[in-house]
Amino acid sequence: MDGHGPVAAEAAGASKPYRKRKGEGHERREEILAAARSVFVAEGYEHATIRKIAAKAGVSSTALYLYFPDKDAILLEICDKAFGKLVARFEAIRNDGGTLVERLRRLMEAYLRFGLAHPDEYRLIFMTKQAIPMPFDHRTGADMPQGTPGANGAKAFAGLRDLVSALIQDGTLKGEDPNLMAEVIWASGHGLVSLLITMPTFHWSPVDQLIPAMIDAQLNGVLRKAG
Amino acid sequence: MDGHGPVAAEAAGASKPYRKRKGEGHERREEILAAARSVFVAEGYEHATIRKIAAKAGVSSTALYLYFPDKDAILLEICDKAFGKLVARFEAIRNDGGTLVERLRRLMEAYLRFGLAHPDEYRLIFMTKQAIPMPFDHRTGADMPQGTPGANGAKAFAGLRDLVSALIQDGTLKGEDPNLMAEVIWASGHGLVSLLITMPTFHWSPVDQLIPAMIDAQLNGVLRKAG
């Protein structure tokens, strides 16, 4: 009992087929992802080991390598799916009512709250040395192949950048280069999220003061007249 | 030859004493720190293993545990020393000439450039899940015991906070709570540094545009009139 080996498929009673039918490996893949997800959110990145995930999925640890090249690929896929929700949220906000400035404000708040609500995913996507390839060239706008890990992270940035671009064009926002300004805005938001995640023991001001303070400071600093 | 064991003390020729005299263990401690530093900056945090450090120091891997409780303690001490330079820099800037606003601007730029110049140290202090204890209560101002790991990181923040406090008192800076405003300013700077470190493959605008853009945005957003 060393962590290897399959777990009795279904606790008690009749045994279910312990192996997928031919051509249905993708189901096992999904099961592994689900198991990985639960281990990952429960124990965090570092403690989500291959063996724990395998045990939870009811397969041997090696089975994971049939469906994923390595551990990072599994967790990255989970995180990228989580970011899919943020992208959807961004899309909704961009097509929302209200002025462009109001939308930018909501976008920033959505980003901050999302990061704080999913700290492990956020950390894996935006705070690990294993820099996500980011094969998406947001400068030329060339789309990256769908399904690429990190695609949703890049999409989210593109959403911000497009909104910033519109604000520059109608003269509301200072500066000329939408990429530069979007990078600055992103960085300031990222700074708050990542510091709060990394240093929970620091004596922070209440988050509900920090979030508007950060957004106000950025908007005031970046808009031609107070937002 | 498994990575254990002492390395021939001095490549060729007469052997030097392979053991420190009694009462001179602190020298060995310094040698280990120096070896750790060189491995750390050369190979980065993850690849700075106990065994590599020990080999470079010319002692067995076990010897490291005579002087440090664990691996993190070694690297943290190195990083904290590096941050000592930043603190000194901050102190110099705060006692500098120029207006308070000019000092704040220089402080921010110094922080950004320091982080980008020492990415591995920066990462270990401010970007690892192993949240530094931060036993320093910057709210009450109670000093933490000297030598505590992370002390210099906390000191640096205190330096920023005090400058912000002075700016609020003389009416130049918006807001009321110096801690809140300092946290916002810190976070925005940290965001830029950490993103640049984490995602080197992203198509960033040139750093020499990003740094002033970020500083201008923050200062404009946070000062009562444009800085």
Next chain:
DNA sequence: CGCTAACCTGATCAATGATAACTTAAACGC
């Protein structure tokens, strides 16, 4: 000399990510 405490080592552990070689059963052709 002989003792003691500081200094340092080799052997070893448990956990981790990953690979190689082998087994089992499902599907297909006949």
Next chain:
DNA sequence: GCGTTTAAGTTATCATTGATCAGGTTAGCG
């Protein structure tokens, strides 16, 4: 039915990692 192929999984095993343990050696003192 019956063999063959091959997807699906397993067991055994590696190398590496941080860390501990029990012991050995030597400096320095009385």
